[in-house]
Amino acid sequence: MSIIVQKYGGSSLADIDKIMRVANRIIDAKKQGNKVIAIVSAMGKTTDNLVTLANQISKNPPKREMDRLLSTGEEISMSLLAMAIQSLGENAISLTGPQAGIMTDSIHNKAKIINIVSDRLLKELENYNIVIIAGFQGLNENNDIATLGRGGSDTSAVSIAAALNADLCEIFTDVDGVYACDPRIVPNIKKLTAISYDEMLELANLGAKVLHPRSVEVAKTHGVTIHVRSSFNHNIGTIVKEENKMEHNGLITGIAHDFNVAKVVVFGIPDIPGTAANVFRELAKSNINIQMIVQSSQINNKNDIAFTCSLSDARDAKNILENIAKELGAENILIEENLAKVSIVGAGMMTHSNIASQMFEALAKSDINIDMISTSEITISVIVDSSQCEKAVKALAEEFKLV
Amino acid sequence: MSIIVQKYGGSSLADIDKIMRVANRIIDAKKQGNKVIAIVSAMGKTTDNLVTLANQISKNPPKREMDRLLSTGEEISMSLLAMAIQSLGENAISLTGPQAGIMTDSIHNKAKIINIVSDRLLKELENYNIVIIAGFQGLNENNDIATLGRGGSDTSAVSIAAALNADLCEIFTDVDGVYACDPRIVPNIKKLTAISYDEMLELANLGAKVLHPRSVEVAKTHGVTIHVRSSFNHNIGTIVKEENKMEHNGLITGIAHDFNVAKVVVFGIPDIPGTAANVFRELAKSNINIQMIVQSSQINNKNDIAFTCSLSDARDAKNILENIAKELGAENILIEENLAKVSIVGAGMMTHSNIASQMFEALAKSDINIDMISTSEITISVIVDSSQCEKAVKALAEEFKLV
Numbered sequence: 001m002s003i004i005v006q007k008y009g010g011s012s013l014a015d016i017d018k019i020m021r022v023a024n025r026i027i028d029a030k031k032q033g034n035k036v037i038a039i040v041s042a043m044g045k046t047t048d049n050l051v052t053l054a055n056q057i058s059k060n061p062p063k064r065e066m067d068r069l070l071s072t073g074e075e076i077s078m079s080l081l082a083m084a085i086q087s088l089g090e091n092a093i094s095l096t097g098p099q100a101g102i103m104t105d106s107i108h109n110k111a112k113i114i115n116i117v118s119d120r121l122l123k124e125l126e127n128y129n130i131v132i133i134a135g136f137q138g139l140n141e142n143n144d145i146a147t148l149g150r151g152g153s154d155t156s157a158v159s160i161a162a163a164l165n166a167d168l169c170e171i172f173t174d175v176d177g178v179y180a181c182d183p184r185i186v187p188n189i190k191k192l193t194a195i196s197y198d199e200m201l202e203l204a205n206l207g208a209k210v211l212h213p214r215s216v217e218v219a220k221t222h223g224v225t226i227h228v229r230s231s232f233n234h235n236i237g238t239i240v241k242e243e244n245k246m247e248h249n250g251l252i253t254g255i256a257h258d259f260n261v262a263k264v265v266v267f268g269i270p271d272i273p274g275t276a277a278n279v280f281r282e283l284a285k286s287n288i289n290i291q292m293i294v295q296s297s298q299i300n301n302k303n304d305i306a307f308t309c310s311l312s313d314a315r316d317a318k319n320i321l322e323n324i325a326k327e328l329g330a331e332n333i334l335i336e337e338n339l340a341k342v343s344i345v346g347a348g349m350m351t352h353s354n355i356a357s358q359m360f361e362a363l364a365k366s367d368i369n370i371d372m373i374s375t376s377e378i379t380i381s382v383i384v385d386s387s388q389c390e391k392a393v394k395a396l397a398e399e400f401k402l403v
Numbered sequence: 404m405s406i407i408v409q410k411y412g413g414s415s416l417a418d419i420d421k422i423m424r425v426a427n428r429i430i431d432a433k434k435q436g437n438k439v440i441a442i443v444s445a446m447g448k449t450t451d452n453l454v455t456l457a458n459q460i461s462k463n464p465p466k467r468e469m470d471r472l473l474s475t476g477e478e479i480s481m482s483l484l485a486m487a488i489q490s491l492g493e494n495a496i497s498l499t500g501p502q503a504g505i506m507t508d509s510i511h512n513k514a515k516i517i518n519i520v521s522d523r524l525l526k527e528l529e530n531y532n533i534v535i536i537a538g539f540q541g542l543n544e545n546n547d548i549a550t551l552g553r554g555g556s557d558t559s560a561v562s563i564a565a566a567l568n569a570d571l572c573e574i575f576t577d578v579d580g581v582y583a584c585d586p587r588i589v590p591n592i593k594k595l596t597a598i599s600y601d602e603m604l605e606l607a608n609l610g611a612k613v614l615h616p617r618s619v620e621v622a623k624t625h626g627v628t629i630h631v632r633s634s635f636n637h638n639i640g641t642i643v644k645e646e647n648k649m650e651h652n653g654l655i656t657g658i659a660h661d662f663n664v665a666k667v668v669v670f671g672i673p674d675i676p677g678t679a680a681n682v683f684r685e686l687a688k689s690n691i692n693i694q695m696i697v698q699s700s701q702i703n704n705k706n707d708i709a710f711t712c713s714l715s716d717a718r719d720a721k722n723i724l725e726n727i728a729k730e731l732g733a734e735n736i737l738i739e740e741n742l743a744k745v746s747i748v749g750a751g752m753m754t755h756s757n758i759a760s761q762m763f764e765a766l767a768k769s770d771i772n773i774d775m776i777s778t779s780e781i782t783i784s785v786i787v788d789s790s791q792c793e794k795a796v797k798a799l800a801e802e803f804k805l806v
Binding site: 057087144 | 468474479490
């Protein structure tokens, strides 16, 4: 008997009709002779609504309590889905993340799964053949709920698939698979039939919302094949798998964009060794993820350090840096918002040197001003004004023949 | 340092403004030099909304999943309340029932607390002075959430107060205390300054919604003094305490009424020993709580057995009895709904023999027909048509001088 892990996102579970449809789909997979584990997100806009409630109390609610609050969303959908399957005459049981043995580290709001203690999960799977698990959540060493960050249910699913050596991990979503860029911006964009872990990881890290970045990392580490597909039809979606099993068709596989980016600038810090290290050590202590860094010299032996990170991290970073500004000798700290990051990703890039200039020329031709640039082996990212993001994505999709 | 346990009901936590008000009240109690544990119910209509959602899937949803679903309501309010207290500059931590060590038996939807493992609770109380606990829920021996039934947060609060030998248990609600009957029916009804455990237990069991019956049992067993009071003002409410500490003012302390009652009639079962036992043994196995029982003889050596129970139990009872009707030799099973139970309660009744006739005469004078009667040491209950319930309560309040 095969083990299949399926993950259903919030839009696939947005109301009772959709929950019944998902229940039928799970039962189909079970009737094909599989043991099925389904990981669920919160219904529709539940998480957003809970965030709104918390923000009425505090703009910066305590992270431990926030985790406990948000994790109720998945607990509601798992219970309703288990009820739905039972109402259709099949046995099923729901388990919270802690009950499923998903153990995390202690970093609230963006916890990492460190272990899966699968005793109970295996026992229930033996008894029921269908087990529904709340995604996004796990138990930390303090015996508290910790959440994996927005989109974390993908990581729950892939981690469970890895722990149980499942035969397949299907990520059901509201689109037909992974597209070379957001189809809301370029409607005739190509759907990818397959993509390597590394490329998918870059796209996800750079803002493609279709998979949680950490889920791709876990899939790569454990060799879990992911099938990203629609919960609304039976079309084949996109397979995420190892690079060496891929055929390459073009230099660039996809384009990601991300509005959740801000630039923090620390002005006028003395040009002495170790200053930059001081800045980033303090930020690392608070788990702020830095993306691009640019350091520029002023004429008077002082430097400006600019870096990008997510919007919420930028606000935290500003507070932290203001507290140690005197110590750093910094003159001022500013945040710039209303930015977007646009990135091209492709494993083919490694063997071609002219991709960067081709990208910059295409953007220049469309009158798009580039604020910062960063590159890695298989990606090039630029920061642009948020109002120019769509235009940039369209220009690059055309330039690299992804339509 | 005293330990105070407070319980806030759903109407006291219905929106963010009310949650902030409760947060301030808790902080006041802490500033008076106490360690405070607050037990919370779900916000406003949350539980009802979750029930509606489940009933869209099934009229009779699986009880284990229902418990998991409903218990999210208290988890939401506990997290928000802990955030609210922190936003006001005091430390607080929220704990779920399982985290607070509330261990229950395995009867989903109406579990009983069997033990409180207070290690973590005591540790957090030492660290924070304010601990918020989700009411209504505990952990059963299968490591699953089980709920204590509607109103169960009262029982959570009294059980925690008993386990920690707290100095006071305050039950905050949306009324000023315990009234001799529902003030929505008799607006000028007396508020009780004190009531004995036994009387409160009867009133609660017979339909007074102000306290969960099991909470009064636990309070009686462990000698926990309860103060029922309003969360919207600082008036003294009603003290629930031992009988021997009471002064009695009248024969009748209060009147309860309950629309959640149905009559199940099993027609024409053979008049042989053990038949009634067979009926009630089967019902007990399914945890159906029987209230009144009447057996009447037909002329042909057959009996009718009628009993009352809650509406939902009546539907379950009908299903169970229909399955074994042949075995019992029963001819037919019917449910009668649209009934109400009206009860008078008073410890003074024990030493006065004419209370029953006084009650029946008062009802007769108001043209109210009595369907069934049951009595115990300190109560007399009658079943009447639901349309006559209000009239009956009014007549009895006047007869026994409770206005």
